[in-house]
Amino acid sequence: MFSHQTQIRVRYAETDQMAYVYYGNYAMYYEVARVEAFRFLGFPYKDLEASGIMMPVLELHTRYVQPAKYDDLLTIKTSIQQMPSVKIVFQYEIYNEADTLLNTGETTLVFVDMKTQRPRRCPPEILALFKPYF
Amino acid sequence: MFSHQTQIRVRYAETDQMAYVYYGNYAMYYEVARVEAFRFLGFPYKDLEASGIMMPVLELHTRYVQPAKYDDLLTIKTSIQQMPSVKIVFQYEIYNEADTLLNTGETTLVFVDMKTQRPRRCPPEILALFKPYF
Amino acid sequence: MFSHQTQIRVRYAETDQMAYVYYGNYAMYYEVARVEAFRFLGFPYKDLEASGIMMPVLELHTRYVQPAKYDDLLTIKTSIQQMPSVKIVFQYEIYNEADTLLNTGETTLVFVDMKTQRPRRCPPEILALFKPYF
Amino acid sequence: MFSHQTQIRVRYAETDQMAYVYYGNYAMYYEVARVEAFRFLGFPYKDLEASGIMMPVLELHTRYVQPAKYDDLLTIKTSIQQMPSVKIVFQYEIYNEADTLLNTGETTLVFVDMKTQRPRRCPPEILALFKPYF
Numbered sequence: 001m002f003s004h005q006t007q008i009r010v011r012y013a014e015t016d017q018m019a020y021v022y023y024g025n026y027a028m029y030y031e032v033a034r035v036e037a038f039r040f041l042g043f044p045y046k047d048l049e050a051s052g053i054m055m056p057v058l059e060l061h062t063r064y065v066q067p068a069k070y071d072d073l074l075t076i077k078t079s080i081q082q083m084p085s086v087k088i089v090f091q092y093e094i095y096n097e098a099d100t101l102l103n104t105g106e107t108t109l110v111f112v113d114m115k116t117q118r119p120r121r122c123p124p125e126i127l128a129l130f131k132p133y134f
Numbered sequence: 135m136f137s138h139q140t141q142i143r144v145r146y147a148e149t150d151q152m153a154y155v156y157y158g159n160y161a162m163y164y165e166v167a168r169v170e171a172f173r174f175l176g177f178p179y180k181d182l183e184a185s186g187i188m189m190p191v192l193e194l195h196t197r198y199v200q201p202a203k204y205d206d207l208l209t210i211k212t213s214i215q216q217m218p219s220v221k222i223v224f225q226y227e228i229y230n231e232a233d234t235l236l237n238t239g240e241t242t243l244v245f246v247d248m249k250t251q252r253p254r255r256c257p258p259e260i261l262a263l264f265k266p267y268f
Numbered sequence: 269m270f271s272h273q274t275q276i277r278v279r280y281a282e283t284d285q286m287a288y289v290y291y292g293n294y295a296m297y298y299e300v301a302r303v304e305a306f307r308f309l310g311f312p313y314k315d316l317e318a319s320g321i322m323m324p325v326l327e328l329h330t331r332y333v334q335p336a337k338y339d340d341l342l343t344i345k346t347s348i349q350q351m352p353s354v355k356i357v358f359q360y361e362i363y364n365e366a367d368t369l370l371n372t373g374e375t376t377l378v379f380v381d382m383k384t385q386r387p388r389r390c391p392p393e394i395l396a397l398f399k400p401y402f
Numbered sequence: 403m404f405s406h407q408t409q410i411r412v413r414y415a416e417t418d419q420m421a422y423v424y425y426g427n428y429a430m431y432y433e434v435a436r437v438e439a440f441r442f443l444g445f446p447y448k449d450l451e452a453s454g455i456m457m458p459v460l461e462l463h464t465r466y467v468q469p470a471k472y473d474d475l476l477t478i479k480t481s482i483q484q485m486p487s488v489k490i491v492f493q494y495e496i497y498n499e500a501d502t503l504l505n506t507g508e509t510t511l512v513f514v515d516m517k518t519q520r521p522r523r524c525p526p527e528i529l530a531l532f533k534p535y536f
Contacts, residue, residue, distance in 0.1 A: 012437070012447075013430040016280055017287040017338055023191040024161030024281055028415040031158070035414070035473070045414075046473040056201070057157040062194040070285055071437070071448040146303070146313075146418055147296040147426055151472055153419040162281040169280070169339070179280075180339040204419055205303070205314040291459040292429030299426070325425040328464040335458070 002133040003079040006036040010072045020067035026094070027060055030105055033076040034090050041129045052114045053123060058087070059108040066102045073097050083134050084122040086110060136267035137213040140170040144206045154201035160228070161194055164239055167210040168224050175263045186248045187257060192221070193242040200236045207231050217268050218256040220244060270401035271347040272305040278340045288335035294362070295328060298373055301344040302358050309397045320382045321391060326355070327376040334370045341365050351402050352390040354378060404535035405481040408438040412474045422469035428496070429462060432507055435478040436492050443531045454516045455525060460489070461510040468504045475499050485536050486524040488512060 008029055016022040038045045048055065068074055077093045087110050094103040113120045142163055150156040172179045182189065202208055211227045221244050228237040247254045276297055284290040306313045316323065336342055345361045355378050362371040381388045410431055418424040440447045450457065470476055479495045489512050496505040515522045 009434075011430060012284055012433050013290050013292055015285040017283040017285065018188055018190065019285040020190065022281050023194065024158055024165070027158030027161065028413060031414050032411075044473065054152055056152065056154065056198065058198055060157065060194070060196040060198075064190065064192055064194075067190070071446065143300075145296060146299050147424050149419040150414055151417040151419065151421040156415050158415055162279060165280050166277075178339065204317075205312065286456055286458065288458065291462065292426055292433070295426030295429065322420055324420065324422065324466065324469070326466055328425065328462070328466075330462040332458065332460055332462075 001079055001081055002037070002041070002130060003077065004033075004037040004040050006033050006076050006078070008032055008074045008076060010068055010070055010074065012070060015070045018067070019069065021069070023062075023064060026062050026064075026103055026105060027107075029074065029076060029094065030060075030090065030092050030107055033078040033092055034107070037078045037080075037090070041126075043126050043129055048123075048126075049114070051123070053120070054112050054114050055088070055109040056112060057107050057109050060105070061107075062103065062105040064103055066100055068094065068096065068102050074102070080130070080133075083130055084111075084126070086119050086121055088122065135213055135215055136171070136175070136264060137211065138167075138171040138174050140167050140210050140212070142166055142208045142210065144202055144204055144208065146204060149204045152201070153203065155203070157196075157198060160196055160198075160237055160239060163208065163210060163228065164194075164224065164226050164241055167212045167226055168241070171212045171214075171224070175260075177260050177263055182257075182260075183248070185257070187254070188246050188248050189222070189243040190246055191241050191243050194239070195241075196237065196239040198237055200234055202228065202230065202236050208236070214264070214267075217261070217264055218245075220253050220255055222256065269347055269349055270305070270309075270398060271345065272301075272308050274301050274304040274344050274346070276300055276342045276344065278336055278338055278342065280338060283338045286335070287337065289337070291330075291332060294330055294332075294371055294373060295375075297342065297344060297362065298328075298358065298360050298375055301346045301360055302375070305346045305348075305358070309394075311394050311397055316391075316394075317382070319391070321388070322380050322382050323356070323377040324380060325375050325377050328373070329375075330371065330373040332371055334368055336362065336364065336370050342370070348398070348401075351395070351398055352379075354387050354389055356390065403481055403483055404439070404443070404532060405479065406435075406439040406442050408435050408478050408480070410434055410476045410478065412470055412472055412476065414472060417472045420469070421471065423471070425464075425466060428464050428466075428505055428507060429509075431476065431478060431496065432462075432492065432494050432509055435480040435494055436509070439480045439482075439492070443528075445528050445531055450525075450528075451516070453525070455522070456514050456516050457490070457511040458514060459509050459511050462507070463509075464505065464507040466505055468502055470496065470498065470504050476504070482532070482535075485529070485532055486513075488521050488523055490524065
């Protein structure tokens with residue numbers, strides 16, 4: 001299993017008039033978490049797109065346990081339980097500074113060749129970076 | 135079953151550098167769809183909050199079938215399959231102008247008393263409006 | 269002078285915990301206003317990009333008079349005071365349903381050739397559409 | 403003069419199909435910059451709101467010099483040239499990692515008593531923190 005942690009400070013822009021983080025913004029937090037996981041692994045997502053491969057999201061699932069609030073310093077624990085193939089599944093848990101679980105989520109992404117716009121296998125360079133974790 | 139349709143034009147702000155609608159923005163489209171469904175029903179969500187009841191989201195599920203693109207005029211078909219109780223479940227299907235299914239989603243919301251911050255039953259005035267559909 | 273009006277309903281996602289529309293979201297309202305102005309004129313912005321010309325923003329100025337609020341139905345009055353050349357200047361006034369002025373703004377955009385990434389003159393087809401207004 | 407620097411990593415969500423940061427998102431970057439400036443000064447904005455004072459924005463001005471791009475690590479240099487009174491003016495310069503100036507901006511905010519909803523002077527505790535810089 002691969003796992004990684006990253007932190008995000010809640011912005012005013014991300015709150016809504018309930019004084020909660022707007023429910024649609026967690027998907028963006030997940031994005032930051034998986035981008036930082038890839039950077040940590042040694043293959044920034046930006047370089048992946050530069051090499052002609054993109055990773056659109058196929059599926060998103062979110063469970064809202066407790067609301068995140070303005071200026072909270074959130075810790076996002078990201079994990080990947082299975083070696084990526086054509087797809088890659090990320091799981092997320094978001095905690096506040098009091099270590100309360102606020103949110104859990106899961107996203108399924110697919111590797112896509114940007115020229116053909118068709119799904120393809122995870123590139124071998126990335127598989128090699130994941131191997132030690134599985 | 136209650137069902138309702140609403141239309142949304144994709145904004146430039148909502149695209150990302152893949153030239154797709156950013157995956158996190160569909161949650162906002164669902165929000166517009168259910169707000170318009172409540173307005174159609176005769177009980178604007180704004181009035182619900184003014185009466186001291188809010189509806190935070192407990193759970194979100196999205197399946198990305200085809201990407202929505204800039205300036206697409208989307209049709210969102212919203213349905214509620216079961217009479218609301220403490221919770222209310224909305225289902226969404228998003229189509230483009232060529233009537234291609236782009237996205238499906240589901241959100242579970244809960245009625246919350248804003249003073250006590252505790253869940254409560256769907257107010258009787260809203261149940262009365264839903265009754266003819268079930 | 270060219271002028272045009274469009275309407276926008278404030279989304280929950282666009283509010284912040286002050287229960288105002290977040291100050292950064294007015295730029296998006298301006299975008300919708302100018303896109304609808306171009307559509308009304310007969311040259312959708314989408315077609316402009318398809319023809320290889322884009323219009324990035326050079327300058328933005330906003331004055332916040334009164335806060336827009338959740339579910340407000342806003343009217344945006346857009347005007348162009350001068351024939352576009354390499355640049356085009358849009359002015360905006362945003363009113364709520366009580367016809368109270370909430371916000372004024374101005375954006376300067378530039379026509380850019382997407383291949384060369386260099387500024388260029390406003391295409392003659394668009395100038396022709398503007399001519400009757402000046 | 404008070405000045406402070408903070409860094410922001412551009413998110414995928416913040417790009418648009420031009421592959422630039424959407425022009426409306428810089429206002430959010432300015433928000434982060436001034437919030438971090440207040441935190442550095444010793445008075446987090448969150449505590450200000452908790453004490454019953456908020457700071458809505460009166461005016462925003464932005465000049466887009468070069469586009470910020472996905473995954474750029476931006477440095478925002480924030481400065482305050484004059485002791486705050488009822489108003490406070492922040493100036494911003496945004497640089498990328500190559501130290502290229504991408505964007506300059508200015509926002510004017512006002513101190514507002516949340517109970518009366520009326521403007522008020524900058525609280526003396528904050529003035530005391532600013533004093534050494536002027």
